[in-house]
Amino acid sequence: MMTRSRFYRLALDANERQANVRNVDVLPIPTLDERATLYLRAIHGNRDFTEEERSNARNILLNSMAAEIAAQVIPAEQNPVGEHGADRGSPLAQYAAQYWQSVQRKEAIKVAPIARRRTSILALTAAFGLVLMQIDNKGDSLNDTCGQK
């Protein structure tokens, strides 16, 4: 069943707020779907794209955005507050432990590593390259065998 995070609700609220900032950027910016199409056209040229290709492209772009943010993050050891959390004995940590115990009782966590779903062009290219190398190697060894004979 589809559920939405509390952050989603917060983001919707934020979106509904009246913009209180003057937008001085004169150039428009594409939506995520438009970005996906642009990316696919950059890679494959002008043609129609399947929904799977669009989904993969959206995934690649979301990962790129996340990487851009993660690359600029202050390492945890340099952060005076610590690693995004509280001490183990603190009231917040105790509250968190209680929360997690109740969650674990309610529901088993669904296993779905992101890497498994990503059938990117790069992966296909790499796989294709490996196959070609193997064929090439087999050819070489055949040639060697024939040469020895």
Place this chain on the structure above:
Amino acid sequence: MAGIFALRVLWTLPRAHQAFVFHEICGLCHHYLRSKPEDASEISSEELVSEVWAKLIGSITMPDPNDVAERSNFPDPSDWTIDPHVPENDGRVVWLIREIGGPRALAHRCEDIRRRRWGRATPGLGRPLVQRSELPDVETDPDEGGLGPADAVNIWRGVLITAERAFRPDDDVCKLLRMLAKVPGVLDGSDGSRWPMGRLVTILNAEFSPPSWSDDRVENAKKRLLNWVQRLMRQNNLDATDLEAVFARVARQQVQQQMPAMDSSEANLQS
């Protein structure tokens, strides 16, 4: 910020001009790899082209909570020569190709590919020598719906990681987010956008006082958080679903970044 500006420029180009840029970048990537055999031995031209566009089209800009006017220091597009018929005479096309297709930019993209493949290099030590293990099996992709409890934490952790770049770590917004990342269930049972202020005040007072927390202080932190999220969405033209997915990935990627270091230290212990 440079990336998002370049994306805006690309997006304003006519389709024929865009096609010209795509073609030119493809040629520049081929040419670059021919001149760098050490890069070409591990990176294909298609891979580099894909990296260039993923980096540019997947750009994101972070709003500064103190900068209300949202100024930018990039060239004024009205200063560029615009030629709707000949792309190579169009100032926007020339600027864009120079910005993303130069040898320095392409060297950075090659390094991005290697970093993703082998992990971040440590000064003096190089890259980790051990093979990276699989991601911890605790995540559910927000794109596919069915968000689990792990994603609820990932998303808040991603928001916190990102917010700590914009706000000071001791800012009330970060304290509030730190609590939500640690105890996402604290908002369960609250109605829509109304938060259980009493419960939040109690937990925040137990963890982050003095000075003591009140309803007003929590409301103020929430309001500033909302403003920041709103600007993040508007400046990047992302909706709530997109932003949720970005933040979940930020948290996952931080775990991934920490793993090579953990693997290396384990290998050192074993040797």
